[in-house]
Every structure is written in C-alpha cells, then in structure tokens.
Amino acid sequence: MNRREWLAMAGALGLVPSLARAQNAGGDATAARDAYLYALPLIEMATTRERILKIPGGAVNTLRHTRTLSDHTARWVTTPNNDTLYSPAFLDLSNGPATLTIPPMGKRYYSVAVMDMFTNNNVVLGTRTIGGEGGTFTLVGPGQASTGPNPIRIATPHAWLLIRILTDGGDDMPSTHKAQDGFMLKGAAGEPVATYAHRDAKPADYFAAARSLLASDPAPATDQKLLRRTAAFLGGGAFDEAAAAAGVDQARMIAVFAKERMVYTGGWSYPRPNLGDFGQDYLYRAVVAQQGLGALPVAEAMYMKAAGDDGAGNFTGDGLYRLSLPAHLPLDGFWSLSMYEATADGQFFFTDNPIKRYTIGDRTPGLSRKADGSLDLWIGRTDPGGDKSANWLPAPKAGPFALYLRAYLPRAELLDGRFRFPAVVKL
Structure with a gap:
C-alpha cells in the first residue's frame, strides 16, 4: 500500500x-x-489453528473430518461454504516432511489447498490439477531434504492443509464420508502449539x-x-x-x-488475480485474511460479493431482492449463492432461518427454472410465497447481510471479465 x-x-x-x-x-x-x-x-x-486444535482430539499433522455441512453454528472460519465438507489439518513440518495420500475421487470435485502461514496457497491438489486418480505427495518444509514421492515445497514450517469435497448432502453423505476417510496424512510429532x-x-x-x-x-x-x-x-x-x-x-x-480496494462492476466485486497468492500486496492479503481466510486462487474458484444497498457490500432492506441468472454459466464446476450475516468486526457467517437454507445453487433440489433454463433467485427476510418459495434464499430476521457468489473451476471468459453476472435487484 x-x-x-x-x-x-x-x-x-x-x-x-x-x-x-x-x-x-x-x-x-x-x-x-x-x-x-x-x-x-x-x-x-x-x-484458526487454536480454534481447531482445541476441539477434543485435535493435534498437528492430523486430519479432522467435518461430517456435516457448515450452518449458522459454524464460527471457526469466516465466510464458510455450504457446498463441500471440510477436512482441515494444521501442519508442523519443523521435524520433517509429512506425507499426504489422496484416494481415487473419480468425477467428484475436491481440492486440497496447502497454505503457508502468510495465507498464500503453495499448492492446490485436486480435480483441476491432478484429476480424479489420486496419489501420494510429500510436503516438505523450508531447508529440508526429502526422498518421498512427489515432493512439494512449503514456504513456512507451519501450514494449513484444507480439503474440500463436494457433496449433495442427504443420501450423498455416506459416500462423501467414505471419500474423506480415504485421505491419509502422516507426519512427525510436532511441537506444542502456543496460544x-x-x-x-x-x-x-x-x-x-x-x-x-x-x-x-x-x-x-x-x-x-x-x-x-x-x-x-x-x-x-x-x-x-x-x-x-x-x-x-x-x-x-x-x-x-x-x-477502495473492492471495486464493484455491474453490481459485483470480482477477485483480484493475485487472490490466494498475494505477493507483496499486504493490504489485500490482510483484508482477505479477516474477511475470507483460506480463499482459493482464482483458477480454482472465484468469489464475488454483491454490491448491496450501499454499494459497498451491505444489504439492509426488509423487502425482496432478485438475482436473475442465465441457464448456462461459464464454469466447469458448480456455483452457489451464499447468505451471510455481517458481524461488527467485518466477518461473515451463515444466518439461522426457518428452512435451514444457507446457500442456493445449481445443485439445490426443487429449483423452479424458466422455459429457457434461466433462474430467478429471490432474497429476503420473509418467504416470498407462491412459485417464488422454491427459489428463496432467506436473509437474517434483522440486521445487515451480505451475498457471496462462488463459481468453481471458472472458464476463461469469467476469469478475464468477458462474462459478468447480472446485478442483484431491489424490488
């Protein structure tokens, strides 16, 4: 800056x-x-490491599988998603490398991001980069030698490994849990973690x-x-x-x-190209750490924030809003629109609501599409009723809220700005 x-x-x-x-x-x-x-x-x-390791059974170099999708009670990281199950692990490579084994994942989307302590993604292993066959990889700390398979150099002795596995929930949960259980992480015992x-x-x-x-x-x-x-x-x-x-x-x-670092174009802010690998952009890195810790690089996922009523990302109205989306979006993965309540310190978490719907996206069951396949999504504090109910994303009962749109595996026209999402319209 x-x-x-x-x-x-x-x-x-x-x-x-x-x-x-x-x-x-x-x-x-x-x-x-x-x-x-x-x-x-x-x-x-x-x-974040402190929060995760305080959970009973928490230890460094150990995967911890979350078995349910994030909801309004999830407060361990800001702006969680409701599309994937997380499997986090904090790494301590100071006493030697760690070995990560990824099982065959077939066509199911997954990603394994390894972030150094400065929140840069040192590597993302997953559907986009290595495909669905899996493999074994050696995570190597600074100055270390390794004879293990597929060595990957990590920039700091400590790091955060975060696995995301796509799930449809419900009947898909058992097979998602089986996929989680196939991941294996082995590493030397780490030092006690300070507070x-x-x-x-x-x-x-x-x-x-x-x-x-x-x-x-x-x-x-x-x-x-x-x-x-x-x-x-x-x-x-x-x-x-x-x-x-x-x-x-x-x-x-x-x-x-x-x-002034969050520019809204046509009603949405789009991530900067250096998201998740910040270089010397210390201000952007700090803002993302507080508002979206653990963000993936744009080649993996794009996170768009709606401009809101004030043009700066905050919605405050009690009425109805609409987001109209075309039948086909330029991405090879999936998309979702997430609703968050805003906290006083600039963080965002899911909000409780009567239908327990925290996101709405291409895999949401029962969506009502138009004849041409396009969608009208309805956002508001109360159920809009009628045909609109199927496409309703509930807002908090009171207070400001924010909308984030996620697009996984974006294509070139989304990455380079040739495609822009329609704005959220206040009715």
Whole structure:
C-alpha cells in the first residue's frame, strides 16, 4: 500500500488528523499501521489453528473430518461454504516432511489447498490439477531434504492443509464420508502449539504475538524492506505507545472498510488475480485474511460479493431482492449463492432461518427454472410465497447481510471479465 493509496483511504475514513497527532507526538503510526496489516494473516492463521486444535482430539499433522455441512453454528472460519465438507489439518513440518495420500475421487470435485502461514496457497491438489486418480505427495518444509514421492515445497514450517469435497448432502453423505476417510496424512510429532494474542488485542500484545509468529515462520526475503521499516514493532525493541495505538486503530478500520480496494462492476466485486497468492500486496492479503481466510486462487474458484444497498457490500432492506441468472454459466464446476450475516468486526457467517437454507445453487433440489433454463433467485427476510418459495434464499430476521457468489473451476471468459453476472435487484 503506497502513500497515495493510504492518504486517499485515510481521507475517506477521516483518519488523517489522528495520524498526524500521533506522528507529531514523536511516534511512527504509519509503521505501526503497516506492521499490524502485515502480521494480520499470521495472527488469523494462529487464531484458526487454536480454534481447531482445541476441539477434543485435535493435534498437528492430523486430519479432522467435518461430517456435516457448515450452518449458522459454524464460527471457526469466516465466510464458510455450504457446498463441500471440510477436512482441515494444521501442519508442523519443523521435524520433517509429512506425507499426504489422496484416494481415487473419480468425477467428484475436491481440492486440497496447502497454505503457508502468510495465507498464500503453495499448492492446490485436486480435480483441476491432478484429476480424479489420486496419489501420494510429500510436503516438505523450508531447508529440508526429502526422498518421498512427489515432493512439494512449503514456504513456512507451519501450514494449513484444507480439503474440500463436494457433496449433495442427504443420501450423498455416506459416500462423501467414505471419500474423506480415504485421505491419509502422516507426519512427525510436532511441537506444542502456543496460544497467541488475537487481532483485537492491545497493541503491545498483538505485536509480541506477531514477533513470535515471525520467529517460528520467518518471512520471505522479498519482505525485508517492509520488515526493516516496521522493525520497532515486528523486530523487537521499544516503541511509542501512542503511535502504536493510533496506527493499530487505523489499521483495524482499514481491514474492515477497505472499500477502495473492492471495486464493484455491474453490481459485483470480482477477485483480484493475485487472490490466494498475494505477493507483496499486504493490504489485500490482510483484508482477505479477516474477511475470507483460506480463499482459493482464482483458477480454482472465484468469489464475488454483491454490491448491496450501499454499494459497498451491505444489504439492509426488509423487502425482496432478485438475482436473475442465465441457464448456462461459464464454469466447469458448480456455483452457489451464499447468505451471510455481517458481524461488527467485518466477518461473515451463515444466518439461522426457518428452512435451514444457507446457500442456493445449481445443485439445490426443487429449483423452479424458466422455459429457457434461466433462474430467478429471490432474497429476503420473509418467504416470498407462491412459485417464488422454491427459489428463496432467506436473509437474517434483522440486521445487515451480505451475498457471496462462488463459481468453481471458472472458464476463461469469467476469469478475464468477458462474462459478468447480472446485478442483484431491489424490488
């Protein structure tokens, strides 16, 4: 994030005066702001690891299969999907490589994403990349040698492995569970996992956690320029508390309200090409870590957010909305529209509703299509009734909500922007 970008955003959010006060006090609030945003993916990964490993039976280098689709009670990661069963595992490769065995999956969609602690997808193994025959792969940490089959280098000693397996639910669950059970992960015993401060911690605690995480999972050499500039916060030593507080406050607001980085085209925001492999785009990486941790790269899946009533992704109306989709979409996988309630800190989770429908998509049973195969989807807080009920996606009873459209295995015309989805219309 350069100075021009920052000043534009700071002006829009009314943050420039507080930043100036902190800098005039002799502190470097700019460095604190950038240090917070840089470390946010590490903090979010550590927080998610803590949540998962606290579940009875949780351990590093161990797969944990979720046997039910995510619903309104799922709070372990923001913006979950309701299309696939998850099988997460947090890796500790510090004592040696891990071996992953993928069973034959046939035509069923699946993906195995391995993300380093900076949330970059180091590899995605699945339908798109290796097909349905499966195989055995060796996950190798930095500086390690491996004689195992199909070695894959992971950028940090610790990582998050996340399996997604498509399921239709209901009668399809037993065969989906069987597919999950075919995945095997073996690795050396890891070190005890520490607990770290969360993103809303006091600045001193947040930066102490960030330094510890950077010690266990060092940054790439390409980040040294930023690390030198933020050394007072991420490298240790004393720093001005007033500057730290001002910088952290601004960073938190940016992470939630980074509107100028989310451009809406025809009623939808489309992911940037570097989603899931961020390079030095530290701001985008931080925003995704807080609002969509674990996002796949665009070649695997595209996540579109509807512009909402305010043009910034928030729906607040009590009336009915409509999304009209053509009969055929440019993708080789599947699509779904998900409903989320928005939290005060910028995260999104499924919302409880009377028909227990959290998403609607191409595999939703009983959808009512027009003669040409196109669809009208109806979004609202109450059942629209009549023929519309079959295509109803319930919104929260009260409060703001957000709509995300997922398209798996997008084709070139969706990736390059030749195809755009119709906007959600307020009736």
